[in-house]
Amino acid sequence: MTARIPVIENILSANDRMAARNRETLDQADVYSINIMASPGAGKTSLILKTLESLNGRLRLGVIEGDLATSIDAEKAAAAGLPAVQINTGGGCHLDAAMLADALPALPLNELDLVIVENVGNLVCPANFQIGTHLNVLIASIPEGDDKPYKYPGMYRGVQVLVINKIDLLPYVPFNMNYFKRGVEILNPGVVTFALSSKTGEGMNEWTDWLVGRVKGNEG
């Protein structure tokens, strides 16, 4: 005899519970954290390095780099003087909460104000997996095109901050900012948005000033 058992449980509920524990770990150490997601080449690593420069010592920063199989990004961060941990996902397309739980003890959390997690370059999978950071940040870069909110709505739905990067390229590539922003506004009304270029530095101060405010506001 067959019986139907109601379940009604989010498929990634186990990951979500682990993410909540990561948040507790971070809060206990009084560390703010952000999860940076974007497609490959949108400028995640360069934004992190430029953010470090623009912060100019206002925050003590640590970095966790998610990557498929290399440690190039962590080496760049370490070369810039940042405590950095590399998570190699071994081909996996995203970070999950368990991976972050393994990586956090490798950072001197009590000596840090902010941990930046660089997720695997991918506009699909990372959106499904909460890892426990205080903010999810998406970088959209101008050369990717203005249709990305429409093509990857899941990613644009799940973030609290949108950074539009490489705005120095606006004169050279077709990118309808109104069309782009209309899609974003419907998917994620009122999402905090910054437009900047980590190459020229334009807009960087607005981003880092806001970030400092969030980190300081979180300290209790």
Next chain:
Amino acid sequence: MHELAVTQSILDISLRHAKEASAKRITDINLVIGQFSSIVDDSVQFYWDIVANGTIAQGALLHFNRIPGEMTCGNCGHTFHPTDKAFECPSCTSGFVRISKGDEFRVDSIDVE
């Protein structure tokens, strides 16, 4: 690639609920997946045959109830399915539109013996 992690989670949830109900076998698993939650059905089925092997869920059929993305216009109240090129209301062209369906991503129920 994240379908493997998703499939493992579906199995874990199903086995836990089956155990609580003292079920001997899971025959069917009913999933509800919205359009904005990106997973590939075939890929989950492929992994399922591997991860469920040797459990009471071996051979269970996965049913994907796909929920199309749905938006509702805050201006005229029209409800519509968005395309991948535009989200404005097709009736009154307003951009004051909110998502009403498509975020679903859950195990809805399991059928057991």
